[in-house]
Amino acid sequence: MNFQNNNGNEAIEWPYPVHYDRTIHVYADVLVIGGGLAGCCAAIAASRRGKKVVICDKAPIKKSGCGGAGMDHWNTVLESPTSPMSVEENIECGRDTGMCHRDYIAEKGTWDALMELEKLGLNIRDDLDEFKDAATRDEATGLLKAYDYREMVAVKLHGGNYIKPILWKGAKDAGAEMYERVMVTSLLTEGGRQGARVVGAAGFSMTGGEFYVFHSKSVIISAGYACSMWIYNMEITGNSYRWDPNEIGEGLAMAWTAGAEVYGMHKAGSTKGNNPFAWPRFGIGNPSNTWFPCSIVDNRGKEIPWEDVNGNILTSVEARNIPAEGQPYIGSSKSDNLQGIGQANLIHDLGERIRNGEYELPLWADLAGMPEAERRSIWGVMIGNEGKSRFTLYDLYTRSGFDPEKDMLMAPVELPENYMKFGAWFHGEPDVVKPWRTENGGQGEIACDWKLMTNLPGLFVAGASGGLEGCSFACSTGFYAGNRAAEYAADTDQGEIDEKQLIAERERVYAPVKRTGQKNAYVSWKELWGGTTRVMQQCCGEYKTVPILKHGLMWLESIKNTEGQMTFARNPHELARVLECDTRFTVSSIFLHACISRIEAEETGETDGYIFNRLNGENVETVFKEKKYWLKGENEPGYLDNYEKCLERERSGR
Amino acid sequence: MSDKCYVVPNPSGPTLAVSIDPDRCVGCNSCVNICRIQTLLPNPVHGRPPIVAYPDECWYCACCVEACPRGALEMHLPINQRIFFKRKETGEVFRIGAADSPSKSYFQPPVGW
Numbered sequence: 001m002n003f004q005n006n007n008g009n010e011a012i013e014w015p016y017p018v019h020y021d022r023t024i025h026v027y028a029d030v031l032v033i034g035g036g037l038a039g040c041c042a043a044i045a046a047s048r049r050g051k052k053v054v055i056c057d058k059a060p061i062k063k064s065g066c067g068g069a070g071m072d073h074w075n076t077v078l079e080s081p082t083s084p085m086s087v088e089e090n091i092e093c094g095r096d097t098g099m100c101h102r103d104y105i106a107e108k109g110t111w112d113a114l115m116e117l118e119k120l121g122l123n124i125r126d127d128l129d130e131f132k133d134a135a136t137r138d139e140a141t142g143l144l145k146a147y148d149y150r151e152m153v154a155v156k157l158h159g160g161n162y163i164k165p166i167l168w169k170g171a172k173d174a175g176a177e178m179y180e181r182v183m184v185t186s187l188l189t190e191g192g193r194q195g196a197r198v199v200g201a202a203g204f205s206m207t208g209g210e211f212y213v214f215h216s217k218s219v220i221i222s223a224g225y226a227c228s229m230w231i232y233n234m235e236i237t238g239n240s241y242r243w244d245p246n247e248i249g250e251g252l253a254m255a256w257t258a259g260a261e262v263y264g265m266h267k268a269g270s271t272k273g274n275n276p277f278a279w280p281r282f283g284i285g286n287p288s289n290t291w292f293p294c295s296i297v298d299n300r301g302k303e304i305p306w307e308d309v310n311g312n313i314l315t316s317v318e319a320r321n322i323p324a325e326g327q328p329y330i331g332s333s334k335s336d337n338l339q340g341i342g343q344a345n346l347i348h349d350l351g352e353r354i355r356n357g358e359y360e361l362p363l364w365a366d367l368a369g370m371p372e373a374e375r376r377s378i379w380g381v382m383i384g385n386e387g388k389s390r391f392t393l394y395d396l397y398t399r400s401g402f403d404p405e406k407d408m409l410m411a412p413v414e415l416p417e418n419y420m421k422f423g424a425w426f427h428g429e430p431d432v433v434k435p436w437r438t439e440n441g442g443q444g445e446i447a448c449d450w451k452l453m454t455n456l457p458g459l460f461v462a463g464a465s466g467g468l469e470g471c472s473f474a475c476s477t478g479f480y481a482g483n484r485a486a487e488y489a490a491d492t493d494q495g496e497i498d499e500k501q502l503i504a505e506r507e508r509v510y511a512p513v514k515r516t517g518q519k520n521a522y523v524s525w526k527e528l529w530g531g532t533t534r535v536m537q538q539c540c541g542e543y544k545t546v547p548i549l550k551h552g553l554m555w556l557e558s559i560k561n562t563e564g565q566m567t568f569a570r571n572p573h574e575l576a577r578v579l580e581c582d583t584r585f586t587v588s589s590i591f592l593h594a595c596i597s598r599i600e601a602e603e604t605g606e607t608d609g610y611i612f613n614r615l616n617g618e619n620v621e622t623v624f625k626e627k628k629y630w631l632k633g634e635n636e637p638g639y640l641d642n643y644e645k646c647l648e649r650e651r652s653g654r
Numbered sequence: 655m656s657d658k659c660y661v662v663p664n665p666s667g668p669t670l671a672v673s674i675d676p677d678r679c680v681g682c683n684s685c686v687n688i689c690r691i692q693t694l695l696p697n698p699v700h701g702r703p704p705i706v707a708y709p710d711e712c713w714y715c716a717c718c719v720e721a722c723p724r725g726a727l728e729m730h731l732p733i734n735q736r737i738f739f740k741r742k743e744t745g746e747v748f749r750i751g752a753a754d755s756p757s758k759s760y761f762q763p764p765v766g767w
Contacts, residue, residue: 012705014659015696021655059690068690069715181692206692209657235669238732239714246690280714280735368742391716392729401748401756402739410738514655571659573692573708 014571016207020510023211026179028054029489030482031201031216033184033251034223036065036244037471038463040167041113041478042220042485044120047174049486049650054214055171056179056203058246058576062168064180066224066244066464070161071471072290072386073146074124075154075332079111082140084151084329088639094337098263098610099467101450101630102477103337104639106468109476114155117475120170123159134373135318144381147292147343148330149321156377160385163471181206183576184250186505187219187258187459192498194615195259197457199495202505209513209572211506215497217489220481221446222462223251225469226587230537231275232530239392240278240426251465253586255446260454261614261623264467265444265594268540277428282386283393285365285411286425287346289332290382290389293320293374295366296346297408298359303366308344317371320344332470351417363419364408379404444594447612450635450642451484452477455614458492460485483650512569512578523566525577531559532584536591544595552592560585597622661695663707669732671709672718678726679703685718685727694718 030046032039035057047053057064078087087107091100118124125142126132135149136156146154157163172178184203190196200215226249233245256262282290287306295317296304306314308324323330324344331341353359367375384394402409411425418424445467446454453460462481463474515521539552564585569575594613601611601622612623626632635642671693674685681701686694695707703726719727736750748755 011660011662012698014661015698015705018657018659020657060688063688063715063717064690069713069717209659233711235710236732236734238669238735240735241713244690244715245711245713276734279737280731283731283735284737364740366742388713388715391719392714392731395719396729396731397739397750400750400752402750403741403756406741406743407739408742410740412737510655571661573661 016572018209018572020209020211020513022208023213023506025213025215026054026177027494028052028177028214028216029218030054030485031214031219032056032176032482033201033219033221033254034065034463034465035061035168035171035178035180036222036224036463036474037067037163037167038222038465038468038474038478038481039065039220040164040171041475042222042460042462042482043171043176044167044174045479045482046220046486046489047171047176049483049490051486051489053171053174053176054179054216055176056182056184056201056212056214058181058183058206059244060180061164061171061178063164064244064246065164066242066247066387067471067474068164068244069387070385070390071157071163072160072382072389073154073156074110074114074472075470076107076472077111077114077153077155078107079109080152082138082152084153090338091639093339095339096627097337097467099447099630100628101635101639101642102448102452102466102468105450105452105480105643106473106477108643109480110472113472113475113479116479117163117166121166122157122163124155124157126158131373131377134377135321136373136377144377147321147332148323149318150323151329153329153331156381157385158381160471161390179212182212183579184212184214184254185509185579187254187456188213188497188501188505189258189456190495190498192501194257194617195456197495198258198459200497201254202502202509204509204572204575206572206576209575211509213497213502215494217492217494218458218460218485220460220462220485221251221255221465222474222478222481223247223249223465225249225464226252226443228529228533229584229588229591230533230540232526232533236276237278239280239283239388240275240428242281242387247464248580248583249587250580250583251461252446252590253583255454255456255459255461256586256590256615258456258459259615260456260459261447261612262444262590262594263447263610263612265590265613266598266611267444268591268595275427279412279426279428280393281426282383282389283397284425285363285409287365288343288422288425290386291365291378292343293317294378295369296363296411297366297369299362299364300360302359303369304346304350304359304363306344307347309340309342311348313347314344317374346419348420350419351415354416354419361416362413363411365411366408367404368406368408375404444591450630450646451488452481453484453488458488458495460488484646487649508582509575509579511565512567512575515566516568516570520566521568523563523568525567525569525574525581528559528563528567528578528581529584531563532556532581532588535559536588540588540591540595544599546596546599549592549596549599553589556585556589556592593620661705661707663705664710669709669712670706670730671712671714672706672716673728673730674703674706675726675728676703678724679722680724682723684721684723688717688721690715690717
């Protein structure tokens with residue numbers, strides 16, 4: 001069957017009318033770049049404050065962003081009425097992330113954000129009593145607890161697959177204007193100056209090719225992470241890649257170019273999956289995250305024991321969801337910074353016991369053997385809602401005959417020791433990309449103050465662009481940033497856009513189109529991407545030295561000035577992909593520069609604070625900040641005081 | 655700078671990603687309009703199934719499958735991602751998508767969806 005109508009690879013005309021020479025001006029009070037969970041929440045909040053809000057997204061906003069493919073549970077609701085710990089305590093005892101004020105803001109808003117989502121129409125409770133009397137259910141609220149069944153700190157969401165359509169509708173109803181398939185390529189600053197107030201942004205349409213100029217009093221970057229800097233996305237990655245491929249760091253790159261400070265980029269962590277050895281995320285047998293706490297049996301049917309974080313063997317399935325002695329609650333190691341809140345896991349010496357023959361590979365996730373409520377929770381509430389699993393796993397597997405009441409799902413064969421590493425289950429063997437990643441270490445982000453505003457006046461961040469990963473943090477910081485950006489816009493005039501800056505950006509954006517057809521324009525965006533990943537693999541790997549990192553910068557520059565000037569774009573889609581490579585040059589250089597700053601700081605002994613970086617002309621500056629700077633000077637004395645101060649206007653309705 | 659643009663669809667291998675049943679598709683482009691990647695583009699012939707133009711860039715989010723009012727779209731995991739499952743009682747082993755897997759069944763989803 002001619003499924004794809006392209007058997008001959010024949011060229012067809014681009015299906016949308018194209019007007020590369022047309023410029024469209026759009027005026028807004030608040031411009032939101034990236035319409036994912038954070039962006040939609042920001043748009044809702046700012047619109048409700050009476051502001052004219054414009055959201056741009058490379059994709060259709062109804063399902064765009066990482067959360068657009070669904071979500072299964074909502075992390076860190078420490079503001080819930082029965083919370084075991086206050087956000088203040090949680091942050092004070094937690095890990096020093098270098099921007100704890102930002103983590104505080106995120107944690108402070110997760111419960112309210114969840115309640116807001118319910119008002120907008122998200123199904124969050126077990127209203128129909130499917131899980132009545134099950135340990136996962138909180139009887140008082142009808143919410144389903146995740147991980148921890150004693151305390152409610154994370155919530156399973158019945159309707160998580162529909163979170164994006166609900167937020168999309170919410171933003172539309174609130175009056176936000178949407179520009180879909182518009183790729184924002186740069187920020188515009190007052191006088192075109194680096195480090196000056198942000199007055200808008202430029203971009204182009206991925207369907208019609210038109211040039212867009214957004215004039216705005218304030219701008220929010222909610223464009224997700226900077227992904228795929230180390231690995232070219234091979235064509236057989238299938239369903240393994242967790243992050244939306246549209247997340248390639250445009251927000252970070254444009255903020256950097258405009259002069260915004262970035263933090264923690266020396267962590268240089270790429271993201272996981274996205275390699276040809278990986279498995280469908282959540283689509284293989286495993287005991288963690290979405291599949292927690294699924295029993296695992298060996299190939300002979302012998303169950304692998306579980307142990308709690310203190311190393312005590314757990315004798316029942318129920319015990320896996322109860323905090324161990326001394327644990328305040330069981331959290332998610334991914335988004336919570338508190339130490340000692342890890343989940344129970346398979347016995348720690350499983351690798352050894354496999355090697356000595358006690359357990360035989362492969363392992364199998366014994367859904368059939370789980371108590372009914374747990375089975376329906378995993379292969380239902382969780383897999384039925386989690387990102388990219390409703391159709392490509394839940395539907396596809398059941399249509400292939402997989403029956404959770406009768407069957408066990410295989411776990412990939414790994415080096416036995418790897419079963420102790422969360423994520424290794426998904427990444428597959430050989431774990432080739434390991435030296436290029438930090439395990440759950442994050443990757444660095446755009447820095448911000450107590451208002452989630454960057455050092456550039458009028459520029460705000462929300463969600464993963466500000467290092468706030470996960471659905472609950474994206475939404476809570478989205479609402480917060482939307483409010484702060486609306487307040488900023490209320491106090492300011494529409495800034496003047498610099499004509500020269502606009503002309504230069506237009507020149508840059510359309511260069512690949514102009515050169516298409518010329519004899520030396522034979523480099524595809526894929527080759528260019530693959531080329532930049534080689535630089536990062538070689539020069540930003542596990543072993544880093546200043547000469548190697550500097551070599552990487554030189555290498556990037558060389559590719560940018562040679563092959564980067566030979567890349568063709570035959571239509572607006574390809575143009576977007578070429579410009580993403582331009583973004584990769586910038587993002588990769590930030591990683592390399594930040595690593596150099598870090599090594600140099602270690603050499604001079606300046607490691608007792610935090611290192612930020614920013615671009616000043618051609619030079620990269622290193623900015624040192626003292627420990628806990630977010631509670632010093634005008635920000636004394638405590639977290640709550642600062643938070644309350646920022647919320648004053650919102651509460652008084654001004 | 656010409657406004658005349660062309661699409662050169664990528665060949666169907668190594669990953670098909672998504673197939674469209676031409677007997678069910680009415681060319682409404684619901685799938686095209688939700689695709690975050692532009693993997694799917696409208697067919698130049700009105701009413702005909704969309705072109706799977708860039709399957710190699712697909713994220714497998716399956717929003718297109720969800721959006722189709724006629725159930726004409728199907729996602730396909732690449733062969734290297736089709737794992738096994740084992741029937742606990744009998745010990746029989748099957749592979750996702752294999753010709754000999756048990757008859758298709760739908761596990762009852764939790765209500766409330």
